[in-house]
Amino acid sequence: MKSTSGPYLTYKLELIQTQAIKAADRIYKKDIGLSLREIRLLRFIHDYPKITATDLVGKMVLDKALLSKNIAVLEKKGLIKRETSSHDSRVQCLFLTEDGEKVWQQAEIIGRGLENITFGSFSDEEWENLHASLDKLIELVNKWQASLKK
Template identity: 40%
Template structure:
């Protein structure tokens, strides 16, 4: 049998992903029972509710859900009468999304449950730690957005350099 590798096992992105996945699974089960929607569907509705007229591209960037999955979920929510699609007010080529009255009622009904669930899985932290965690996560998200163009340029360069070495 091989010896275990002595490597770093606490990369922050992995820890964030595991924590997120576990809490998302729990929350989604509760929302599905109580509201009839998954956590991802509610995330889409919440974002549309906070940004009426948001385009699909803006929505995908905002919620962090893969484009194909987000599109399928939006289509489902449109069919259920929770989201309406409208011709863009600034650009008629764009489709803007907004909540219907039923969509708005659904989001508002889910809000107290979301607060309760968040308190439940953060009860291992003090109020100050929760505030710090929220501040740090927002800072990381903002930093990623601010550096995305530079990273994409670096990655393209890196990929071109690596593909040239591998020939």
């Protein structure tokens, strides 16, 4: 164990997450008209064309009802579309529309700018170490969760 005093690491991570999400959410809503969660959904659909809503639930760690609501918002705004899978007619695959691609590009510019504001003072080595540590933490938490399911 590294430390037995002070705030738990999970508390610090949650605090960072909450503050960053609130700040970014305001900016995305003002500049693009979408919430951060909707932007993240758009990013996943961009990164995984033909993804299904079921696969998104697992990747985004979101409640199915909340995900459905966010998908409906993006569809209504004409940013994503559904197509029936060529492999299984019961499955709907999600894609970005042309407008969705444009909004995704805007969101990337904003997101990279926000990341630079937040982490711009990190050296390249600190940045790489942070990512490596977080990747390792994700892996360890996933293993821990898997062990609880047994």
